[in-house]
Amino acid sequence: MRFPPIVPGFSQLIHGGDYNPDQWMDMEVWKEDMRIAKAMGINSLSVGIFSWTALEPREGEYSFGWLDTILDMMAAQGMKAMLATPSGARPAWLSQKYPEVLRVSEDGLRNQHGGRHNHCLSSPVYREKVQKINTLLAERYKDHPALGAWHISNEYGGECFCPLCQERFRQWLQRKYDSLDALNHAWWTAFWSHTYTDWSQIEAPSRRGETSVHGQKLDWKRFTTEQFIDFYRAETEPLKRITPNVPCTTNLMGTYPGIDYFALAKALDFASWDNYPQWTGYTKDDVPLAAETAFKHDLMRGVKQRPFFLMESCPSATNWRPYARLHRPGVHILQSLQAVGHGADSVQYFQFRKSRGSSEKLHGAVVDHVGHEHTRVNEEIARLGSMLQGLSGVVGQDTPAKAALLYDWQNAWALNDAQGLNNVDKKYFDTVMDHYRALWSQGVQLDILSEDADLAGYDLVVAPMLYMVREGLGQRLRAFVEAGGTLMSTFGSGYVDENDLCYLGGFPGPLRATLGIWCEEIDVLLPGESNEILYHGQRYRLFDYAEQLHLEGAVSLAEYRKDFYAGKPALTVNALGKGRAYFLAGRLEDGFMRAFYQDLLAEAGIERFELPYGCSLALRGEGEEEYAFLLNFAAEACKVNLSGVDALSGERLEAVELEGHGVRVLKRLKRG
Ligand SMILES: [Zn+2]
The missing domain is CATH 3.40.50.880 (Class I glutamine amidotransferase (GATase) domain)
Known part of the structure; x- marks a missing residue:
């Protein structure tokens, strides 16, 4: 079956990435960014992800002009924005005036201002401030032609152990168990005299306190997932109300252990995720990693049982890896089409323009510090961009799994x-x-x-x-x-x-x-x-x-x-x-x-294929609309005894020769 495109009415594969124009605030830079985006076949940018201070420099004082300009420039060249809510990081004024928004660690210490992803999910002040800025964004851009989807916050994760969260945990437990007897039985608290006789005695499990009652620890993890779902619903309430036809997502992280993504995904309109495999290229066998990455794509498709977005990936070196290794030639296209083969309707990057300072300044990007697009990485991004344009028939195609x-x-x-x-x-x-x-x-x-x-x-x-x-x-x-x-x-x-x-x-x-x-x-x-x-x-x-x-x-x-x-x-x-x-x-x-x-x-009676070691086959669609992605994760060339028509060149192939790290997409794949 074929699903409608994720961005309503936009039937191309999305190609783009996270863009932080507010780190530059320079019209000449922005114009150059748009020119390079076009040259790379980029049709989407994710904007506003950590822009709260740029949007609200002082409490109640707003500055949307720069974002108006960026969205207008994007619309002028037919691009779609993944417009973010800024809750992933907050202004210093907010932390200073309302310390309750700061997360409390497992050791009971309240964090200082800094970093990101460190707000308390229970804080009424934080929820109110997030809803306010989200309402203003939705009202301002509800009819903007560039608005494609809402990118909610960024990489939800972590836990908060503040008194507000502890109280919500107790309330959640009361709703779940109704009686303390039921809770004590479920948690098997007669063990080590852990029986609770009043709800107020219960605390979040932590290394300073409870570490041995497994039912309690399990419920804390379930509660933390519920906290994110509840926060997500609160964040998206104004968006759903003001822009009911614009789909919402938050970027997930594969097998991240802190949130049950199957539960969170029920609240999302579509799934999206951030993929950063550490390919070695030549010195080590990448095939097990290729399988692991394929699994994660299938999992991210699985949480909604429909196509997803690859919201972040890196076109070259991932700076936070122990060894920030370059992708070998071909690997960027290979990893991108692996995602599409397994159900992604987008290939998006972190990041579009490389930061000049701070911790992400050496993370791979589309626009490097050199400032032009005549680089090895850009050559491959541009090639991928034109391949994605040629594969727009893939959009919305389901994966036929038995x-x-x-x-x-x-x-x-x-x-x-x-x-x-x-x-x-x-x-x-x-x-x-x-x-x-x-x-x-x-x-x-x-x-x-x-x-x-x-x-x-x-x-x-x-x-x-x-x-x-x-x-x-x-x-x-x-x-x-x-x-x-x-x-x-x-x-x-x-x-x-x-x-x-x-x-x-x-x-x-x-x-x-x-x-x-x-x-x-x-x-x-x-x-x-x-x-x-x-x-x-x-x-x-x-x-x-x-x-x-x-x-x-x-x-x-x-x-x-x-x-x-x-x-x-x-x-x-x-x-x-x-x-x-x-x-x-x-x-x-x-x-x-x-x-x-x-x-x-x-x-x-399940279909299987004879493939050389390191070569995988991912299918999307059925019949005339079937696309077969043949992906070679080995560094050596291989030959696959399958015939079909190259989906990009139209060439009829009786067998498929793949270079090391090579890819071919076939239509009319011949069985048997
Ligand atoms: Zn809290």
Whole structure:
């Protein structure tokens, strides 16, 4: 299916980035910026992200003239603005006059003025001031032809431990639990005499106080997510009222652990995110990183189940990385079209014009300090700009996925907080990536879903380390399998419920009957240790975890070959209704994962492709409108035995030759 464009009526792929004209305030600079933007094929700029002081230099004294000029200049060349609300950083006068807007750290200390992203989300003064400036922006620009979308604040994150936030936490808990008995049970507070007898006794968990009550820590994280949702709703109230047809987003950060993005995304009109992979280019194998980046794009598409914006990326060196390495030739186009292939309807940068001073002065940009566009980086940006123009048919195209992978923030919070298993690193993300990589490397299109998602329409659901199984999920997975679906589950699953209370009566709790196994114990392998299994006569290494299973209807497909559990099942399958449920008891090396999934995909009837190592295939659209992105993340050239028509040149290709870091976009991809 095809979604309407994110910016209403604007059916091109967005190309642009964060622009800070208020750092320059010079008409000659601005004119030059517009000229260079045009030369680069840039059709959008994100403005006003940290501009509060430029807009309101003194309380109640406003200065919109510079922004009027910039938006007029953008409109004159047909560009769309991602117009930001300025709440990501605030004026010094605001912190000085109203210290309650300053965030309080976990240690109970109120921050001083400085930095950014450090306001209290509960502060009535901060909310009022944000609403006021947002109202003025919306009223002033509601009919401006350049207004394309609202960019709300910037990279929401962090926590505040001030008295206002603590009180809101208590109120949130009272609404959630109604009674202290219910809270004490959910948090299992009889442990260490932690039972609460009055709501006022409850505080946010912190290193100065509570660190051991897992249910409490989990609720604090959920509350923090709710704080951001509530703040977002307050921020966008005037925008939704005054400009109801202008879509709103806030830029997310992939797998950032502090906010449940599936929950936050419900409030957004569309998702957008900031992508900064540290490509090495030649000296190290970038293929695992390419898979990880693909996963994050799929996740950002998954939070809204529709195309998203790549709101920030870097065309050259990312200055805050330990080693601010340059992108090798071709890598900028490669990473940008990877995003588009996985569902992005934009390629946007941080930043358009490089700052002259302060901490972002050495961060890659479109306009470098040299001041003109005759640079190596600009040559690649301009080339990408014209490619994006040629690919405007991609806008709004969905990703046709028959396989889904469950990735869940609440599960990660509970799992990573558990004392037990591997306390150095639970390896949740690594395990998710083991499965994702095996599918990605075979060109399988995947949707990334939370535990709460609807599973209808999928043939395969992969659920790695589903430690927390929330109410209802066990039944839904069972129904999915009975109806003919294939479920892939792993070690570390079905331990706790939504309150982080262990399931009684045998793991994997609500998945036990579906998987046809009982997990009696789990062994943790030390770094460097491995067990092994035989699969189709081939030996494969197993590491990190070894769950100890009993078969309760399932059949063993492979057994451990070492240690006191040699001969016990390590890979099982249970036939249930019209479907099958698989269970893998430990982490297995990539060779096994690939071989195993090849069989599983054939059995489940899911399309796969034979691709050279490092080459990936991302599909958007269907039939005549299908676009196939072939992306080579290896530094060496490769040949892919797929034929189709080059979407940009119209050339018919019987096979695709890709240079190192090369990309081709095909239409009319021939199967078989
Ligand atoms: Zn606060």
